[in-house]
Amino acid sequence: MPLIELKHVVGGYGGAPILNGVNIAIEKSDIGVIVGPNGAGKSTTLKAIFGLLKVTGGTIDFGGENIANSLPDKLVPKGLSFVPQEKNVFTSMSVEENLEMGAFTRRDDFSRTMQWVYGMFPVLAEKRRQPAGELSGGQRQMVAMGRALMSKPSLLMLDEPSAGLSPRYVIEIFETIQRVNKEGVGILMVEQNARQALAFASKGFVLAGGQNRFTGTGPELIADPEVAKSFLGG
Ligand SMILES: Nc1ncnc2c1ncn2[C@@H]1O[C@H](COP(=O)(O)OP(=O)(O)O)[C@@H](O)[C@H]1O
Numbered sequence: 001m002p003l004i005e006l007k008h009v010v011g012g013y014g015g016a017p018i019l020n021g022v023n024i025a026i027e028k029s030d031i032g033v034i035v036g037p038n039g040a041g042k043s044t045t046l047k048a049i050f051g052l053l054k055v056t057g058g059t060i061d062f063g064g065e066n067i068a069n070s071l072p073d074k075l076v077p078k079g080l081s082f083v084p085q086e087k088n089v090f091t092s093m094s095v096e097e098n099l100e101m102g103a104f105t106r107r108d109d110f111s112r113t114m115q116w117v118y119g120m121f122p123v124l125a126e127k128r129r130q131p132a133g134e135l136s137g138g139q140r141q142m143v144a145m146g147r148a149l150m151s152k153p154s155l156l157m158l159d160e161p162s163a164g165l166s167p168r169y170v171i172e173i174f175e176t177i178q179r180v181n182k183e184g185v186g187i188l189m190v191e192q193n194a195r196q197a198l199a200f201a202s203k204g205f206v207l208a209g210g211q212n213r214f215t216g217t218g219p220e221l222i223a224d225p226e227v228a229k230s231f232l233g234g
């Protein structure tokens with residue numbers, strides 16, 4: 001059984017639908033990467049899963065139930081976590097306080113989870129007392145991911161984690177995502193650095209006009225001449 005499965009998801013922001021039948025299936029071991037042109041509905045897909053907009057058709061199965069239109073405060077305890085593209089850290093709070101915020105739904109002792117996060121992001125352990133706003137863009141993205149991991153999700157969703165990063169940090173953040181996945185967390189992410197992200201994607205989805213255009217493993221999509229020509233710049 002997939003960790004998450006979207007079947008023919010339709011939804012939008014109140015006007016005409018933006019998603020016109022999106023299909024996505026991710027296993028626990030997968031890194032799923034969604035690519036496609038600007039305005040394709042990539043971010044809208046992640047927001048629809050996280051209950052941030054109205055789903056008017058189709059189903060989203062997660063943990064054995066249809067979670068379509070469930071709100072984030074119900075989804076986080078079920079094992080879903082989301083790092084939005086922007087405003088994803090509290091800049092005036094320390095790194096450690098940001099991580100603590102990520103554990104807000106937990107009533108148990110989360111100190112071991114914090115050690116787990118620091119183990120995956122050693123640079124954050126070094127800077128635990130610094131305000132997150134003083135960190136580099138790449139390190140801030142790690143804070144955002146670390147915060148999202150504090151709820152011990154089975155699926156971590158990331159919207160353009162490499163946006164605005166220098167090439168060196170793009171590589172570092174992509175390596176970090178693969179490390180998180182190896183720790184047993186399924187990944188569903190949106191990327192503009194499409195070729196680079198598809199190279200390590202076990203599942204790739206090309207969205208356009210709120211619909212799937214191509215689905216395959218990341219390397220299969222890169223090798224598909226039609227995908228390369230229309231969506232990967234040749
Ligand atoms: N909050 C919103 N309210 C209304 N329309 C929106 C909103 N956010 C995005 N849209 C529209 O939805 C479409 C898809 O946007 P989005 O999912 O953000 O695309 P992308 O694939 O670039 O992430 C675009 O036409 C965009 O203008």
Ligand SMILES: [Mg+2]
Nearest residue numbers: 042043044190
């Ligand atoms: Mg987007």
